[in-house]
Amino acid sequence: MKLIKLTAISAAVLASTAALAADPVIVVDNNDAVVYEAEPVAVAYQAEPAYAYNSDAGIVRNTTGAVVGGTKTFFQTAVNPASVSAEVGTLGYGANIGWSLNEKTELQAGWAGGDAAELFGGDFDANDVNYDVDTDFSNPYLGVQLRPTGNWFTMGAGIIVPDNEITATANAKDAGDNGYYPVDGARYFVGTPDPDQVDLTRGDITEVGGVQADLEHRNKLAPYLTIGFRPNITNNFGVFGELGAAYLGKTTATVNANGANGALAEDQIKKELEDENYLEWMPIVKLGATYRF
Missing domain, CATH: 2.40.160.170 (Porin)
Known part of the structure; x- marks a missing residue:
């Protein structure tokens, strides 16, 4: 009986929302208390930039979404x-x-x-x-x-x-x-x-x-x-x-x-x-x- 209850509780925990899953869940079975720590279910992905500037070679490796990559404009170069x-x-x-x-x-x-x-x-x-x-x-x-x-x-x-x-x-x-x-x-x-x-x-x-x-x-x-x-x-x-x-x-x-x-x-x-x-x-x-x- 205890095994069946634990299985049901685990399924309920996995089906809960990410907000609730972030907090510990406490289940009481008769006189026994069991604490379950839920793992986060959301994964964050960071988008790659449209281009990457190679400062050593002075070139733009991937010009998708960019015409020129660099740290200085022509005007900045001219006045410096x-x-x-x-x-x-x-x-x-x-x-x-x-x-x-x-x-x-x-x-x-x-x-x-x-x-x-x-x-x-x-x-x-x-x-x-x-x-x-x-x-x-x-x-x-x-x-x-x-x-x-x-x-x-x-x-x-x-x-x-x-x-x-x-x-x-x-x-x-x-x-x-x-x-x-x-x-x-x-x-x-x-x-x-x-x-x-x-x-x-x-x-x-x-x-x-x-x-x-x-x-x-x-x-x-x-x-x-x-x-x-x-x-x-x-x-x-x-x-x-x-x-x-x-x-x-x-x-x-x-x-x-x-x-x-x-x-x-x-x-x-x-x-x-x-x-x-x-x-x-x-x-x-x-x-x-x-x-x-």
């Missing part, structure tokens, strides 16, 4: 750069801002300019005429820095938007009024020399005066390539150096010879300056320091 740098070199004095896409790739936007003529010599020769150079550079640029081996070695590429003012002043040979510029086998005299110095048959010209030329490169966008090094000194500070070149293109010269017969010499001097193609390939040499956030 990875680094700022100061630089000096043949492009001038300047600075740039970098945004890291991953541990091997960084976008850069920068500017370099000022009077940088002395950094690459300050003068040049065009067909035996020596010219002193003054510059006022403005070189905004946009590029990418790669660390192909994941260490300090870097490779760079990008575009410069050059707006460089270059003024070349001719240096006459000899001194005083007898100074001259040797141009295409002829002598273009600054002033009026002794008649026995002038040979009209070879095209000598007197009273040319001082010669000055403004040079402008024809490329409005100049591609560049560099290689370099960027070691970190501390967690935040590093240094860098780069070597390379930018293709600025051929030059256009505007020549002014201010003497009485200067106009006779300007076209030939212009041709020789443009044939020289001064800084057609602009050398890039730069050093700098970087602060990383």
Whole structure:
């Protein structure tokens, strides 16, 4: 009889609601009391997310229900750069801002300019005429820095938007009024020399005066390539150096010879300056320091 009662009671307990089953059930049979502890019958399931973002690989493994997974939006990335740098070199004095896409790739936007003529010599020769150079550079640029081996070695590429003012002043040979510029086998005299110095048959010209030329490169966008090094000194500070070149293109010269017969010499001097193609390939040499956030 006791076995039958216990069986019936167990069945009743299993058929009870989850709320009642959560509390102990006490059954009294004559003088015996039996306590039954009910097991919970509800099981909670946690839904898997629609996608899982792999922060190490930087990819979305399952794009179901998501277009992009990540912790930073494009706007957050743009207003939170990875680094700022100061630089000096043949492009001038300047600075740039970098945004890291991953541990091997960084976008850069920068500017370099000022009077940088002395950094690459300050003068040049065009067909035996020596010219002193003054510059006022403005070189905004946009590029990418790669660390192909994941260490300090870097490779760079990008575009410069050059707006460089270059003024070349001719240096006459000899001194005083007898100074001259040797141009295409002829002598273009600054002033009026002794008649026995002038040979009209070879095209000598007197009273040319001082010669000055403004040079402008024809490329409005100049591609560049560099290689370099960027070691970190501390967690935040590093240094860098780069070597390379930018293709600025051929030059256009505007020549002014201010003497009485200067106009006779300007076209030939212009041709020789443009044939020289001064800084057609602009050398890039730069050093700098970087602060990383």
